[in-house]
Amino acid sequence: MIRRWRDYPLRNGIVWMGRYRIDRFLGMGSYGQAYACTDTGSGRTVLLKRNKPSKKEIGRLLLRRESRILRELRHPRIPKWIGYETRGRDEALIMELVEGDDLESRLMAQGRALTLREALCIAKELLRTLGYLHGAGFVHRDVRIPNVMAKDGAIYLIDYGLACRIGEQLPEPLRLGLNEPDPDMAAPGAAAGSDSWSAFKRKMRRPLPSSDLYGLGHLFLFIMYAGYEPEEGQAERSWEEELALPRPVVLFVRRLLELEEPGWQSADQCLQELDRLMAELQ
Structure with missing residues (x-):
């Protein structure tokens, strides 16, 4: 119950970090939450991806990595990086909103x-x-x-x-946070011991x-x-x-x-x- 309360979506209409007005909640993944927002500074509609509070540091690590990667990419079919905001323990990746x-x-x-x-x-x-x-x-x-x-x-x-x-090779804290097996400790295609990793997921994560x-x-x-x-x-x-x-x-x-x-x-x-x-x- 505490985890669900921490991860409860932000309310529509609030201005988050003093700049981004939440227009609607788009969805929640394992480590983040996505919102359609209005940037009150520029007036443009953007996607705000927030670290999921209950995931603590692993959520922030993943969000920072995603931001660094998107910042290097320039392709018409990949959402454009706009910015990264930090306030206390809250962090958010701001990117192009693909409406579809x-x-x-x-x-x-x-x-x-x-x-x-x-x-x-x-x-x-x-x-x-x-x-x-x-x-x-x-x-x-x-x-x-x-x-x-x-x-x-x-x-x-x-x-x-x-x-x-x-x-x-992912840093160990990140790999452990994602529950990804050590690639040097498992045979290719093998099940990951006692965890839920299938051969399918293992191949997807190479x-x-x-x-x-x-x-x-x-x-x-x-x-x-x-x-x-x-x-x-x-x-x-x-x-x-x-x-x-x-x-x-x-x-x-x-x-x-x-x-x-x-x-x-x-x-x-x-x-x-x-x-x-x-x-x-x-």
């Missing part, structure tokens, strides 16, 4: 499946963003459907709270570009499954059997998921193959 629908909500709200081509176009847009991100030396490490926003036909990749530099491509493969399958309805009484089958995708698409996704050798070496290489594949499917 996250892909998961959009799929559920529309109640319809995207076509194969629409799903491939989303993958293509994300590969362009990931190519830039990896070229800048960073890995997102959380390419999942809730972190993809659709706005006016454009696809944005948001939430860089778990991002890191390529090859970076500080390598391939982790983002692996996440993209699962994201693509999520989109395709949004329109899948199994026949009554039908036994569960593999995604390759249930989705009935064209064979070139199956091979493409298998390489994203590291089920087919060789895996993709880079987002740019993957994008080139996707362009060729989509031309063949026309």
